[in-house]
Amino acid sequence: MSAARPPRVFRVTGAVWLFGITAVIAAALLVEATVRSGIGEALLLAPWLLLLLWVIHVAGIASDVRADTTGVGVQNLVRRTWVPWSRMKRVAMRWQLELTLDDGQVVRCFGGPSRSRPRRLGPGRTREDADDGAHDGIAKLQRLRLEADVSPEAVVLRSWDRPAIIAFAVLAVWAVIAIVVTRFS
Structure with missing residues (x-):
């Protein structure tokens, strides 16, 4: 009966904000690159920005x-x-x-x-009023x-986050293709 309760999730503080701000900046850079240089150049730039977003997601949100x-x-x-x-x-x-x-x-x-951290007590509050625990x-x-x-x-179970690893592999292949295209064209 108590197992039906959803799990309590503890995340890294501020990670969602960092991811959101970085995603907006990356989208703005990609739009700017598309407007200035065309879709082809933007596609060569995209894997690097997406790899940055992947790192922030894996380190801050998924962990x-x-x-x-x-x-x-x-x-x-x-x-x-x-x-x-x-x-x-x-x-x-x-x-x-x-x-x-x-x-x-x-x-x-x-x-x-x-x-x-101990919470600041507002005016007129005592330590007993604060709910530190x-x-x-x-x-x-x-x-x-x-x-x-x-x-x-x-038993203790260990596994890998396969979707994150697959996303990294796709981005890494895309980055290698971008390097090859820029070096040999």
């Missing part, structure tokens, strides 16, 4: 931590790891979120929650761990 009552899903760039709560010994924050497994392996989370991602993970559906035979 995240998703947690629910069954476990934690971690995506670090193009690598995915699913860790069931029953296999997790410790959830800690060092420089980044670290999940220590029962076999001693440590899964470090590139994107994900961080400890919140509600904004702490580590505390939210600990609460999910306490609500966990424990399955002793659960």
